[in-house]
Amino acid sequence: MNATARKIEFDDVCCTFELKGEPFRAVDHVTLSIDDGEIVTIVGPSGCGKSTMMNMAAGLQEPSDGAVRVDGRPVHGPGPDRGVIFQQYALFPWLTVRQNVGFGLQVAKVPRAQADDTVLRCLRLVGLEAFADALPKTLSGGMKQRCAIARAYAMNPKVLLMDEPFGALDALTRVTLQDQLLDTWRQDARTIMFITHDVEEAVYLAHRVVVMAARPGRLHKIVPVALPYPRTEAMRLSSEFLAIRNEVWDAVYHQH
Amino acid sequence: MTSPALPAAPAGAAKVAARKRHLPSLLGLNLLSAALGLALWVLLSQLQIAGLPGPLAVLRRAGELVASGALFVDAAASLRRVLIGFAIGTLLAVPAGFLMGWYTLARGLLEPYIQFFRTIPPLAMIPLAIVFLGIGEVPRIFVITLAAFLVSVISTYQGVVGVERVLINAARTLGASDAVVFRRVVIPASTPFILVGMRTGLGAAWSTLVAAELIAAQEGLGHRMQQAQIYYDLETIFVALITIGLLGMVMDRMLLALDKRLTVWQERR
Numbered sequence: 001m002n003a004t005a006r007k008i009e010f011d012d013v014c015c016t017f018e019l020k021g022e023p024f025r026a027v028d029h030v031t032l033s034i035d036d037g038e039i040v041t042i043v044g045p046s047g048c049g050k051s052t053m054m055n056m057a058a059g060l061q062e063p064s065d066g067a068v069r070v071d072g073r074p075v076h077g078p079g080p081d082r083g084v085i086f087q088q089y090a091l092f093p094w095l096t097v098r099q100n101v102g103f104g105l106q107v108a109k110v111p112r113a114q115a116d117d118t119v120l121r122c123l124r125l126v127g128l129e130a131f132a133d134a135l136p137k138t139l140s141g142g143m144k145q146r147c148a149i150a151r152a153y154a155m156n157p158k159v160l161l162m163d164e165p166f167g168a169l170d171a172l173t174r175v176t177l178q179d180q181l182l183d184t185w186r187q188d189a190r191t192i193m194f195i196t197h198d199v200e201e202a203v204y205l206a207h208r209v210v211v212m213a214a215r216p217g218r219l220h221k222i223v224p225v226a227l228p229y230p231r232t233e234a235m236r237l238s239s240e241f242l243a244i245r246n247e248v249w250d251a252v253y254h255q256h
Numbered sequence: 257m258t259s260p261a262l263p264a265a266p267a268g269a270a271k272v273a274a275r276k277r278h279l280p281s282l283l284g285l286n287l288l289s290a291a292l293g294l295a296l297w298v299l300l301s302q303l304q305i306a307g308l309p310g311p312l313a314v315l316r317r318a319g320e321l322v323a324s325g326a327l328f329v330d331a332a333a334s335l336r337r338v339l340i341g342f343a344i345g346t347l348l349a350v351p352a353g354f355l356m357g358w359y360t361l362a363r364g365l366l367e368p369y370i371q372f373f374r375t376i377p378p379l380a381m382i383p384l385a386i387v388f389l390g391i392g393e394v395p396r397i398f399v400i401t402l403a404a405f406l407v408s409v410i411s412t413y414q415g416v417v418g419v420e421r422v423l424i425n426a427a428r429t430l431g432a433s434d435a436v437v438f439r440r441v442v443i444p445a446s447t448p449f450i451l452v453g454m455r456t457g458l459g460a461a462w463s464t465l466v467a468a469e470l471i472a473a474q475e476g477l478g479h480r481m482q483q484a485q486i487y488y489d490l491e492t493i494f495v496a497l498i499t500i501g502l503l504g505m506v507m508d509r510m511l512l513a514l515d516k517r518l519t520v521w522q523e524r525r
Binding site: 082083104137155 | 420422428429440523
């Protein structure tokens, strides 16, 4: 275990890219660290750089300045130590659910029997074992995302990076998947960085909610959520929850 | 290709059911259409328009050509040219399309030529092909190859370029190297495009055939038609035309069956 227990660190990070010939500063001098086993959600208006933050942690985008570290090591390029969940599910449509979940294990040349065990365990974790041989096109949106989550878990990543994973789902499915995510987290206490545009979701899941501001993308406010886990349905309606939700809402929609 | 927010399964099931209900009536319409076409043909031939032969006369001639073996010789010669040209064209087009889609260097170097030659009908290359390649089998197959290649290469290229970024990113976050991404993501994702390219390439190969057989051929369906034209032998022309149509259709159906097998995973509308 790392002495500092810092799992994900953004150290004075900037990210600038060309947008229609103009330099665009997506992320401006952000310093943020996420502790081991912590769930941090990031919310903010569009263009605040929250997806860029996530791409930098995933290694899909190099910072122009500063450093991003996971487990103390600078991030260069993507890798299976960081599980990434995309809003668009990003399942390989030509592979079955089982083959999708086993993709990374096969790339890593994990022995067949061991890989099969891992795949089955991850499918059980998300409740998809009955659909192991189905093609993605036959699954609902919620099932597709559960498959993508199982695919990430199969690699036993140190951290989970989730980019608006439930954004395309209906409200009911979204709440179910939030609870499932927290259930799994209570078993393995994996560090989670979770991007969302849903303020209630941000508060419900997180130890801390990070609110970002746009143009240039920067940290605006960090709101701690002092509610115990497991989080429950009753908690969503409590006055403490609503107070935090309002604070975050205010920080997102009234940034002066 | 994918529509995230849709509840895929029920909608898909309903669509399949709807298609099944329409299937017999669609086939019925096809048969009706064929019968009407045949009737129109009989009518026109009865009116003696431009000496048009009727279906029976054409069938009789077909029988003669089958009996003498000439039809088989011609069909085999044409089929061989189309298949060789199509095979070489496709085998060159798929790697070229992949290179263009994957490497900026290859795209920059190859694309101007492909876009330029695409604007020239392959048939317009015949005079040049005769000068450089003589009047044997080589220029004929060359022109057919060119036709199949130009169609297939563009389709493959578009397939590679169109692979969803998020799929490539997902593979990379799961530990895939560039080579693995290419083999396990880019190739399967562009398979539907390659197959569309092959089907249109096959069509282009057949449509180039007859003119390619203008080049001093001794046999072949196109050659047969040109001979028949000299003698005003319309029945033979019809037999050759229908044979080309049927061969082309059978080959297209075979490719379509392959397409269905290889791309069952696609979400179809």
